[in-house]
Each structure stands twice: as C-alpha cells, then as structure tokens.
Amino acid sequence: MRTITLANGETVEVECLSCALVDGLIEPEGGVVVETAHFHAHQDVAYPIPGLIILASKRHLKSLDELTEAERLDYITILSEIRKAQRDVLGIESVYYFYNEDTTHHFHTWMVPRYEWMYELGRSVESVRPVLLHARNEMNDEANLKSVRQAISALTEELKR
Template sequence: MKKITLSNGKTVEVECLSCALTSGLIEPDGGVVIETEYFHAHQDVAYPIKGLIILASKRHIKCFDELSKEEKIDYINILSKIRKAQRDVLGIKCVYYFYNEDTTHHFHTWMVPRYEWMYEFGRSVESVRPVLLHARNNMNSEENINDVMKAINDITKELNN
C-alpha cells in the first residue's frame, strides 16, 4: 500500500491511485466527468486549470498496446468526445495530450488545455511543466477553484447528455 496525499489534502492508502479512482473507492473532486465500460474521466484538481482532464483505463494496464480492440475503439471515441466538449463548452482551442508508460499509476492520458496566459511560459511542450507548477502553486484561490468546479459541472453535463 502507498500513502498518497490528494489535492484536497486528504491522505489515502491504496495500491494504485488510478484503480481507486476508476473503481469509485476514491471520488475525485468535482466527480466523474464521464465514464464508459472501459474508461473513467475526471478533472485533475491537483492542477486547478479549467478542463484539464485525465482519461484513465479501468483495467490495470501500463501500455497503449495492451488495450484490447474494444478498449482502443472506446478510447479514441471517448477522447474525441471529451475534446469536442472542451472546445464547445469551455472554448479550449488547443490541447496537449500526455500519456507515459513509466508512471506509478496505470494507463491514463492527460488532456492539458492551452490558455492564453500559459504562453508566458513558452509555446512548446517544455512549457507544460512550468504551467502545471504555476497552477498548483498560484491558482488555488477560492475564485479559481469555483471556476474549475463550474467548468467540471458544465463539461460533465455536456458529455452526459
């Protein structure tokens, strides 16, 4: 078991954070954005940026090539649906997608939106880490958290209609 401190300050002991989230053992702040048979999506509130979505497989795997045929189809369909909602509901024009195989969690994709304020950190993929750290360290005001929670609610409504 690993002891993990969540973005809301609560500490949990779990084998795998992604398994705990996708199984419903831990409820992500703002709740589940959308869920399918194979995937679970939620806002990553550790980085309070509107529309920063994590899409995680429900099955504990590490690599993209481990997805079944059905999971691959579901993955691209749900990823596309989330991206459309990001654009339509939140006005997000550009998104960076990250997926890595050396994570301590299992297969998941980060959908990191690009907002105008982020360009002060650069325009390449190298700017994403400083943007995330800036958000974590400087954007936890009550007003911004309320904006993030409203965005979660709005995108959830759109995705589940």
C-alpha cells in the same frame, strides 16, 4: 503505498490512484466527468486547471498496445468526445495530450488545455511542467476552484447528451 498530493495540498496514501478513483475511494474535484465500459474521466486531482482531464483505463495496463479492440474503440471515441466538449463548452482551442508508459498505475492520457495565461510560462511542451506547478502552487484559491468545478459541470452535462 504511494503518497499523492491533491490540488488542495492534502495528501492521500493509495496503492493505485486510478483504482482509488474508479472505486470511489478518492473523489476527484467535481466528481466523474464521464465513465464508459473501459474508461474513467475526471478533472486531474493534482492540478486545478479548468478542463484538465485525465482519461484512465479501468483495468491495470501500461501501454496502448495492451488495449483490447473494444478498449481501443472506446478510448478513441471518448477521447474525441471529451475534446469536442472542451472546445464547444469551454472554448479550449488547443490541448496537449500526454500518455506515458512508465506510470505506476493505469494507462491514462492527460488532456492539458492551453490558456492564454500559460504563454507567460513558455510556448512549447516544455512549459507544461511549470504551468502545472504554477496551477498547484498559485491557483488553489476559491475563485479558481469555482471555475474548475464549473468547467467539470459543463463538460459532464455536455457529455451526457
């Protein structure tokens, strides 16, 4: 079991975070943004930044080269659609994408938007961790959580079209 700290500071014990999310045992803030045959997209459960999306495989695998041809096509298609929706409905002009193979659960990509306020914490990829920690520790107020839920709703509606 792993202990996961959610954006609101609560902790949950899970074997596999992605399985818990896909199976509905943990409800991501605002619900599922979009789901395909092979992937599940949701607002990151740990960091309350509007538009910070996690795109995770539904099956257990760790690496891009383990995706089947159908999964690869599904992955790039939904990743592109989410990115377009981030730009079109949230006005997000820049995104950092992170995917790592030392994860303890499913293959997933973080789509971390860059907002103007983040530049106070740095301008490069090295600023991402301080940005995430700032969001978790300083942005858990109701006003920000409301903007996170609004962003989730806007993305979800756009992706249904």
